Amino acid sequence: MNKEVISTPLGPSALGPYSQAIRAGNLLFVSGQIPLDPSTGQIIPDKTIQAQTRRVLQNLLAIVSAAGGSVENIVKTTVFLRNMGDFGEMNAVYGEFFRLRPPARSTIEASRLPRDVSIEIDCIAVI
Numbered sequence: 001m002n003k004e005v006i007s008t009p010l011g012p013s014a015l016g017p018y019s020q021a022i023r024a025g026n027l028l029f030v031s032g033q034i035p036l037d038p039s040t041g042q043i044i045p046d047k048t049i050q051a052q053t054r055r056v057l058q059n060l061l062a063i064v065s066a067a068g069g070s071v072e073n074i075v076k077t078t079v080f081l082r083n084m085g086d087f088g089e090m091n092a093v094y095g096e097f098f099r100l101r102p103p104a105r106s107t108i109e110a111s112r113l114p115r116d117v118s119i120e121i122d123c124i125a126v127i
Contacts, residue, residue, distance in 0.1 A: 001025065008066035011059045012036035015114065020063050023127065028067050032080070032122040033059040034114055049086040049118050053093040056121050061097070064125050073125040074103045080120040084109040090119060 006021035006028065014020060014031070021030040035044045035055040044055050061071060081090060087107065095102075103123070113120050 006063060006067045008062055010038055010062035010066065012038045013041060021067060023067055026126055028064065028069060028073070028125040028127050030060055030063050030123045030125065032078075032114075032120040033063075034117045034120050035059075038062070043115055043117060047118070049081075049089045050093050052117060052119050053090045053121075054096075056119055057094070057097045060121060060123055064123070064127075067125070067127050069125050069127040071097060072101070073127055074098075074123050075126055076104045076124040077106075078122050079105060079107040080110045080113060081107060082110060082113055082116075082118045086118060 001024055004023040005019045006023055007019065011020050012033065018031050021028055033056045035052040036042065036059065037044050038059065044051060064070065064073060079090065081087065
């Protein structure tokens with residue numbers, strides 16, 4: 001099986017030994033994204049869960065787009081929240097991105113996320 005590394009400057013650079021995404025056949029596996037501004041490599045200054053969720057989803061979509069896909073190609077997401085109490089506010093922003101035929105989703109509360117952010121999301125897309 002061939003695997004292709006997908007990378008774009010429109011998404012944050014990897015913080016370690018991993019790829020932004022890997023395409024294997026027609027499947028795209030996008031690594032977990034946190035609210036990093038791709039232009040600075042820094043966590044966005046707005047610490048609200050709404051702003052962090054929006055930035056994370058923008059990062060995910062930039063990477064999916066670099067592979068030739070769109071929001072419609074995403075079939076599964078995993079959301080990691082530092083505080084499940086943020087679910088409602090996260091879900092409202094998430095719904096802005098996935099209006100029609102939203103992907104399958106798991107949401108997990110995690111005690112600590114990279115750089116102490118409040119949210120991380122990964123996804124699988126069919127391209």
